[in-house]
Amino acid sequence: MPFQLNPDFAKEPAKHFDTLQVHAGYAPDPVTGSCSLPIYQSAAFEFKDAEDGAEKFGLRRPGNVYGRLTNTTTDDLAARIAALEGGTGAVAVASGHAAEFLTFLNLVEAGDEIVASNSLYGGTWNIFLHTLANLGVKTTFVENNDIDAFEKATTDKTKFWYVETIGNPRVDVADVPALVEAANKVPVPVVVDNTFATPYLYRPAEDGAAVVIESLTKWIGGHGTTLGGAVIDTGNFDWNQVPGKWPQLTEPDPSYHGLVYTEAAPDAPFATRVQTLLLRDVGPTLSPLAAQQIGIGVETLSLRVERISENALAVAQWLKSNPKVAWVRYPGLEDDPTHDIAARLFNGGYGGVVVFGVKGGRQAGLNVVNNVKLFTHLANVGDAKSLIIHPASTTHSQLSPEQLKEANLSEDLIRLSIGIENITDIIDDLDQALAKA
Ligand SMILES: Cc1ncc(COP(=O)(O)O)c(C=O)c1O
Numbered sequence: 001m002p003f004q005l006n007p008d009f010a011k012e013p014a015k016h017f018d019t020l021q022v023h024a025g026y027a028p029d030p031v032t033g034s035c036s037l038p039i040y041q042s043a044a045f046e047f048k049d050a051e052d053g054a055e056k057f058g059l060r061r062p063g064n065v066y067g068r069l070t071n072t073t074t075d076d077l078a079a080r081i082a083a084l085e086g087g088t089g090a091v092a093v094a095s096g097h098a099a100e101f102l103t104f105l106n107l108v109e110a111g112d113e114i115v116a117s118n119s120l121y122g123g124t125w126n127i128f129l130h131t132l133a134n135l136g137v138k139t140t141f142v143e144n145n146d147i148d149a150f151e152k153a154t155t156d157k158t159k160f161w162y163v164e165t166i167g168n169p170r171v172d173v174a175d176v177p178a179l180v181e182a183a184n185k186v187p188v189p190v191v192v193d194n195t196f197a198t199p200y201l202y203r204p205a206e207d208g209a210a211v212v213i214e215s216l217t218k219w220i221g222g223h224g225t226t227l228g229g230a231v232i233d234t235g236n237f238d239w240n241q242v243p244g245k246w247p248q249l250t251e252p253d254p255s256y257h258g259l260v261y262t263e264a265a266p267d268a269p270f271a272t273r274v275q276t277l278l279l280r281d282v283g284p285t286l287s288p289l290a291a292q293q294i295g296i297g298v299e300t301l302s303l304r305v306e307r308i309s310e311n312a313l314a315v316a317q318w319l320k321s322n323p324k325v326a327w328v329r330y331p332g333l334e335d336d337p338t339h340d341i342a343a344r345l346f347n348g349g350y351g352g353v354v355v356f357g358v359k360g361g362r363q364a365g366l367n368v369v370n371n372v373k374l375f376t377h378l379a380n381v382g383d384a385k386s387l388i389i390h391p392a393s394t395t396h397s398q399l400s401p402e403q404l405k406e407a408n409l410s411e412d413l414i415r416l417s418i419g420i421e422n423i424t425d426i427i428d429d430l431d432q433a434l435a436k437a
Contacts, residue, residue: 037291039289092291117163128141161189216298314423368437
């Protein structure tokens with residue numbers, strides 16, 4: 001039997017999103033009757049006998065061995081995320097960044113190249129610009145959605161293209177189907193960070209993305225309590241189509257007795273390698289307690305994203321009509337540069353992040369940040385509460401002025417992550433803070 005990630009998920013009948021977010025990955029435990037996902041707080045798991053231990057260690061039999069690789073609570077959460085993203089398998093890990101880095105390690109080696117959109121989270125810029133560069137991997141940044149530029153920057157050594165569905169913090173929406181169409185001609189896999197859209201608004205797997213990444217810390221967990229990330233294998237990409245180009249997945253792995261991931265786990269070779277090899281070797285494991293917290297949060301994802309999207313659109317429209325505001329970007333605004341792409345791809349809203357600049361520039365914007373009362377000033381998004389930050393001096397502060405320019409990130413940009421509060425209270429707070437700007 002091929003090794004299968006998320007066996008519970010494989011048994012799930014197709015259901016609607018709102019149902020899957022509550023039920024996928026876990027059914028009441030027949031032994032204890034526990035109706036909510038239990039926390040299996042165990043570092044290791046007992047083998048039935050010597051043969052069972054050997055079979056599980058050799059990946060010839062599914063089952064828990066050691067908590068750095070697998071844990072039932074964490075795997076049930078991953079199964080739920082796989083179901084929501086429409087993937088063939090998923091792995092839940094310690095943070096969104098861990099999900100990114102393990103994905104990159106699954107695709108590149110020293111000497112390889114990456115082509116990435118320039119509309120990215122600052123931390124992701126850092127991984128590409130410094131950490132991967134120090135390991136001998138070169139990233140070329142190109143203008144988001146400039147498919148010609150993606151193609152021109154691609155060489156024989158390019159192992160993947162990388163985009164965020166909604167860029168942080170520019171909030172421009174990537175045309176994933178168009179990118180995938182162009183990438184398939186190379187061929188090269190498209191990896192999509194879907195954190196800002198969430199699988200409720202958009203599922204890149206359905207448009208051919210090879211791998212999807214989520215920071216579970218944001219809207220999926222939804223309450224700003226818990227760090228987590230997920231790597232979702234979509235099963236869309238044939239890793240064997242260029243022999244030897246992605247050897248990690250298609251050639252015998254000496255650290256698993258010559259196992260070949262595309263043969264041993266044909267449905268989800270990418271996620272299986274992340275779980276069995278990279279978690280084993282690198283170790284950014286999601287704890288079962290964190291997985292249970294995120295598993296509770298995700299049950300209300302659709303409700304929160306609908307409300308947050310409704311609130312965010314109202315905030316964007318209100319800011320747009322405010323004489324103190326210089327500019328506003330939100331994909332839900334009809335004249336926003338990527339509104340047409342968002343309207344074509346998204347279902348049920350445009351997400352929770354609105355960005356704007358105040359007349360008077362950077363300092364006037366900082367005055368707004370300093371004067372909000374309901375909004376919380378912190379470096380996160382995707383909470384039930386409304387949040388505010390000035391990225392150029394915080395989340396993206398490691399970028400030099402030239403790199404900020406390359407990222408098309410203006411110095412005056414203020415980022416709002418809108419929560420589920422009453423819209424009148426949200427707008428009243430912005431109004432009084434803008435009055436002091
Ligand atoms: C788009 C995006 N991806 C990934 C991450 C990293 O996620 P985490 O903070 O869970 O490591 C972030 C963090 O802000 C993000 O905004």
